[in-house]
Amino acid sequence: MIIVMSPAAAQTEIDNVVARVTGAGLKVHLSEGKVRTIIGLIGEKKLMAQLPLEAMPGVEKTIAVTAGYKLVSREFKNEDTVIDIGGILVGGANLVVMAGPCAVESKEQLLESAKIVKAAGAQFLRGGAYKPRTSPYSFQGLEEKGLELLAEAKAVTGLKIVTEVVDIQSVPTVSAYADVLQIGARNMQNFQLLKAVGKSGMPVLLKRGMAATINEWLHAAEYIMSEGNFNVMFCERGIRTFEDYTRNTLDLSAVAVLKNLSHLPVIVDPSHGTGVWKLVRPMAKAAVAGGADGLMIEVHPNPAEALSDGNQSLTPDNFQALMNEVGAIAAVVGRKMA
Amino acid sequence: MIIVMSPAAAQTEIDNVVARVTGAGLKVHLSEGKVRTIIGLIGEKKLMAQLPLEAMPGVEKTIAVTAGYKLVSREFKNEDTVIDIGGILVGGANLVVMAGPCAVESKEQLLESAKIVKAAGAQFLRGGAYKPRTSPYSFQGLEEKGLELLAEAKAVTGLKIVTEVVDIQSVPTVSAYADVLQIGARNMQNFQLLKAVGKSGMPVLLKRGMAATINEWLHAAEYIMSEGNFNVMFCERGIRTFEDYTRNTLDLSAVAVLKNLSHLPVIVDPSHGTGVWKLVRPMAKAAVAGGADGLMIEVHPNPAEALSDGNQSLTPDNFQALMNEVGAIAAVVGRKMA
Amino acid sequence: MIIVMSPAAAQTEIDNVVARVTGAGLKVHLSEGKVRTIIGLIGEKKLMAQLPLEAMPGVEKTIAVTAGYKLVSREFKNEDTVIDIGGILVGGANLVVMAGPCAVESKEQLLESAKIVKAAGAQFLRGGAYKPRTSPYSFQGLEEKGLELLAEAKAVTGLKIVTEVVDIQSVPTVSAYADVLQIGARNMQNFQLLKAVGKSGMPVLLKRGMAATINEWLHAAEYIMSEGNFNVMFCERGIRTFEDYTRNTLDLSAVAVLKNLSHLPVIVDPSHGTGVWKLVRPMAKAAVAGGADGLMIEVHPNPAEALSDGNQSLTPDNFQALMNEVGAIAAVVGRKMA
Amino acid sequence: MIIVMSPAAAQTEIDNVVARVTGAGLKVHLSEGKVRTIIGLIGEKKLMAQLPLEAMPGVEKTIAVTAGYKLVSREFKNEDTVIDIGGILVGGANLVVMAGPCAVESKEQLLESAKIVKAAGAQFLRGGAYKPRTSPYSFQGLEEKGLELLAEAKAVTGLKIVTEVVDIQSVPTVSAYADVLQIGARNMQNFQLLKAVGKSGMPVLLKRGMAATINEWLHAAEYIMSEGNFNVMFCERGIRTFEDYTRNTLDLSAVAVLKNLSHLPVIVDPSHGTGVWKLVRPMAKAAVAGGADGLMIEVHPNPAEALSDGNQSLTPDNFQALMNEVGAIAAVVGRKMA
Secondary structure (H helix, E strand, O other): OEEEEOOOOOHHHHHHHHHHHHHOOOEEEEEEOOOOEEEEEEOOHHHHHOOOHHHOOOEEEEEOOOOOOOOOEOOOOOOOOOEEEOOEEEOOOEEEEEEEOOEOOOHHHHHHHHHHHHHHOOOEEEOEOOOOOOOOOOOOOOOHHHHHHHHHHHHHHOOEEEEEOOOHHHHHHHHHHOOEEEEOHHHOOOHHHHHHHHHHOOOEEEEOOOOOOHHHHHHHHHHHHOOOOOOEEEEEOOEOOOOOOOOOEOOOHHHHHHHHHEOOOEEEOHHHHHOOHHHHHHHHHHHHHOOOOEEEEEEOOOHHHOOOOHHHOEOHHHHHHHHHHHHHHHHHOOOEEO | OEEEEOOOOOHHHHHHHHHHHHHOOOEEEEEEOOOOEEEEEEOOHHHHHOOOHHHOOOEEEEEOOOOOOOOOEOOOOOOOOOEEEOOEEEOOOEEEEEEEOOEOOOHHHHHHHHHHHHHHOOOEEEOEOOOOOOOOOOOOOOOHHHHHHHHHHHHHHOOEEEEEOOOHHHHHHHHHHOOEEEEOHHHOOOHHHHHHHHHHOOOEEEEOOOOOOHHHHHHHHHHHHOOOOOOEEEEEOOEOOOOOOOOOEOOOHHHHHHHHHEOOOEEEOHHHHHOOHHHHHHHHHHHHHOOOOEEEEEEOOOHHHOOOOHHHOEOHHHHHHHHHHHHHHHHHOOOEEO | OEEEEOOOOOHHHHHHHHHHHHHOOOEEEEEEOOOOEEEEEEOOHHHHHOOOHHHOOOEEEEEOOOOOOOOOEOOOOOOOOOEEEOOEEEOOOEEEEEEEOOEOOOHHHHHHHHHHHHHHOOOEEEOEOOOOOOOOOOOOOOOHHHHHHHHHHHHHHOOEEEEEOOOHHHHHHHHHHOOEEEEOHHHOOOHHHHHHHHHHOOOEEEEOOOOOOHHHHHHHHHHHHOOOOOOEEEEEOOEOOOOOOOOOEOOOHHHHHHHHHEOOOEEEOHHHHHOOHHHHHHHHHHHHHOOOOEEEEEEOOOHHHOOOOHHHOEOHHHHHHHHHHHHHHHHHOOOEEO | OEEEEOOOOOHHHHHHHHHHHHHOOOEEEEEEOOOOEEEEEEOOHHHHHOOOHHHOOOEEEEEOOOOOOOOOEOOOOOOOOOEEEOOEEEOOOEEEEEEEOOEOOOHHHHHHHHHHHHHHOOOEEEOEOOOOOOOOOOOOOOOHHHHHHHHHHHHHHOOEEEEEOOOHHHHHHHHHHOOEEEEOHHHOOOHHHHHHHHHHOOOEEEEOOOOOOHHHHHHHHHHHHOOOOOOEEEEEOOEOOOOOOOOOEOOOHHHHHHHHHEOOOEEEOHHHHHOOHHHHHHHHHHHHHOOOOEEEEEEOOOHHHOOOOHHHOEOHHHHHHHHHHHHHHHHHOOOEEO
8 A cells, every 4th residue: 555645744744654554563665755755555455454544644645556355366366267067167268158037927937938048058047036126116026936936947957047145044045946146236245145145155146236346346256255155256237327328338348357357257247238138139249259258148038028127138039149149259269158 | 107119110019019008907198290109108107117118029118207116205295204213303494413433443432432423512423333344354343342332322422323234134133222224325225124124113324325326216215115114314425426536426416306306304424425534524514505404424533543434534623613614504594403 | 209297287387388389389299197297299309409398387307209310310321331431441341440559659650550550451540640638748749740640651551541630720631631530539529620520521430428428429420410421430439437447438338229320330449448458359359249340449569668548559469469359250240351 | 656566577577667767767766565566756747647657568557646737736826716807706705606598599588687697696697609519400509699699788787708618719709708718518628729718818617527537627727727827717517427317416525626626716507517497506505505616507587488408597586596595605604795
């Protein structure tokens, strides 16, 4: 960390800062410029994080030079993490597809969806049993009944199951049915839930919060990993901006940024990321070309009948077309689809 | 809700939409323009919310004309809600101040803080016992020990206690010590937690999510009220924008917007809202002039020693000055401080 | 346009709105719901745009259902526009690459850059002679001397020249040297300049403003086209968000959105769009996979010596690698490189 | 400036950076930590700005510690600037009000507006003769005819005139009629125009760009001042965020930030800043309480008849009420209205 003193800082103020910092067990490195003094701190991040330096007289600002996360970083582990989920590998040179309806609505809808996405080549079935919804009056999901249907679809098709967990209490229940626990965007900084899925040891798909910086997202993953669970995947699903044609702005550059900073796999969800089904196929292709390790796609046997997010769901035909297109891109960027 | 059909929509597509909508129990109102047809829907919002109309062929977009919330709205209840918290009234012509340290750190720090804010005229003591932090390695709060200290400070000073609750499990515990349950920005759409505090019947201070629209915020309050708990206060604490001089951009216009749309009280937190102690006094004055029902201010006996957010905490002297300034503003906008 | 009346609107208020609208030569379509009345307007957009309806008593809000642009729209012209720039075609199935240094710095730097990008397969040389810079004390470009160097590089390599024009006065001068006039992000809504380049008849590359919605961008292009100049290309270069790891957030979904709404070609600039050279190659691949008609890439013979934007410039080797990678993607998405 | 080297940087890479920097005439200050080396630069900002350090091998990032502006800063001039505009003082303890219609529409409309705002106590008449509009088909202003009407209103009422200038060519013409040249939000970084109004010597009201950081805004003012024109006023008019209830998010914290960083006066425009007339009065009060030196308010004799922005214009009665309310606030924050 670097402390930038005000040009008007008195020598006693500089001395006080130095005394406070060294008193906390850190070493300092003073740089006296023509205009101002800059103080570099050397030592443990944890100690630095707990000093309220900007409140000290004479301090103009502090600048962090190193990240507050460790286990998620490339510096901690240089090679790409590959997660084995019941034989399906995520990460490395593999490309996976997670597809299915936004919400589990009924046995027929789910089984039909599962067969469609299986036939088109997906490895995972997605489907929400617990649905966080903006309004308390919207459909909130079938809950445990939905989990049972997901298990049934798994039994029939062999697809792995990825589904959202929305509170600590239901972590054991969801873990009993699912192969991957999804943390939704609204819960990216629900730290109690992050710790709970960390303790569960289950593979976790961590969606980006709608206004989360990449730095915060990496820290959220660190919460899970710091509980000993290294099976974490990021899922970019768009951030909130002023643009209102799309539901969110899908930040594909986040894929390459994460690949530089972390060893963990990165999945892209162009369905939520755009909110418009016509944009899903081009953005899926872009995601794979840009380095994504997988895709999460909403597919519905009949989007016009869906109970939620029908507007961004693909028809079976469109999904098949997407898989063909993505397969062609994958081939030229050195990815193999399972 | 209004359905805007594409200019290229075929008559059969229009007919299909009408059939789907009327089949769901809604009435339609057709408007055939020169360029396109527009279909107005009349009936229950709940039914409309579950129709994925934008996925139907020929539909260009849908437009909501009425809100998805009800109990929070001015239309539901025209007069301002005044909440009685152990004799302290929030809302109406009253102006309240909630002040104290970001985190409860120790008995000495908390009691000293409590005496300072009490002496300066605050009615509520704020202080976090459970602290959501970006990094798992930062100070996470004293937890139940912190709650006990808050209770002790209450016993000594008579101040009411407002403190954050971060998960469902601790709602009963926090309720046993606190007068107001705070829902933090990161949990504004933690719907399970909203329902739990709704069921608790406790007064709730609902902070705005860092990228939440006012519309989503109103819906979050509706989650609490739909459980039968009408003691809800909003707390504006800044939104995330591209501006990086301040920690957040304090959206004071939200106060007047909420006052137009809802009957619930609105508190403003300029400490988190700016992240810079020098900006807290001017923004506190602005908030009261702009119609806020109260302020939430971080005060620390010695900000330079604080374990969290010292950079945005006021010294006792600055807090006293703020109270004097705010009192003068309150007098000319027709507010009375308890 | 649709006028949503307040639930509390009096009948006289509704009558007044209807009278005002019909008095302006528009037809109305009344829809009386249980809660409120909605008034649809039928007639010329221009007339509607000039009615300040939201200021009329009883009006809650107005909702536009059709766009305010015409010539840029797919509805006006369904087939993709292909622009012939001295024999190089932009749009349709073609993929073009515009590359070169951020700023023209010297004869040696520019000629070396030109040879590098030509050898790697680019069709256009980019390079700024007039440089808009945040600080008045930063390097502002070589101005007309820079244009002369661009012309010399064109004579030597045969590359077409794309360079920015920053004010009306220099439109004739820049047009004398360049093949394409670039409108920078900061000038996207400099309407006088848009009209001037419209009148020039020159091909125009219109960069997106850093906080411009796609809708505003389409309108900016309409300014140029409404002067009779149909040779307009969009250039996505990132929007401003809260994310601070990247200089901007490159909005690749804008490509597919523009392709749906407009017939004009779309170029993507991942250099400015990310600000980080390590992200340029993956985002270039993503852009082409996602449907871009071309790329604009910063290349410098020696980025570490560049006078501006060296941090986002590619070395010659990295640019050659990009061209190879992009060529492979282009082949599978049905694009041909000139 | 501080250069943060990568933990993996080789000694030769560090040496190269040092050589490059010292070769450019700067001094360095090396700090070798356990994990990485940090290099502080001492010397002229101008030299630093031209080094593309992040492109050098081994460099992770660079961090600016001092601003790139000078004349606008509090460090350059500690006391508040007070600008004398024909006898009306802006800045210091004064509070000024600029009011009038968005656009000059007709002689009757303008004169009536002028009399209303004069009677209510404003010192300046605002009104657009040149109107930048999103669509080329919207009303673009009366141009020079509008300027003549403004001059006539000035002759009748004695009000000073503030009106927008949209291109370099019309700077002399507008200067002949106006007392203050307004630079609109879309032109905040139209650097050619900034230089031209700088050279004009006229008082300038510099509106904030809709996605401009405060830092960029300060630099834009520096462009004007670096031409020798010290009569610059900032005008906060809202920034673009995801919130869509308001047209923009009025950033009142910018007032206090600017007051800390600069000596120049700050005006607030709650009309454009919110876009909703109901929010104008509360936000005007908040602005003055928060330290603004003045207000810019849209007033129209009959908002429901306005050719532009009627939705955010106040009626004469509402404006009078605003002046009364603001006067009461001004009294308690030590401001005097002229």
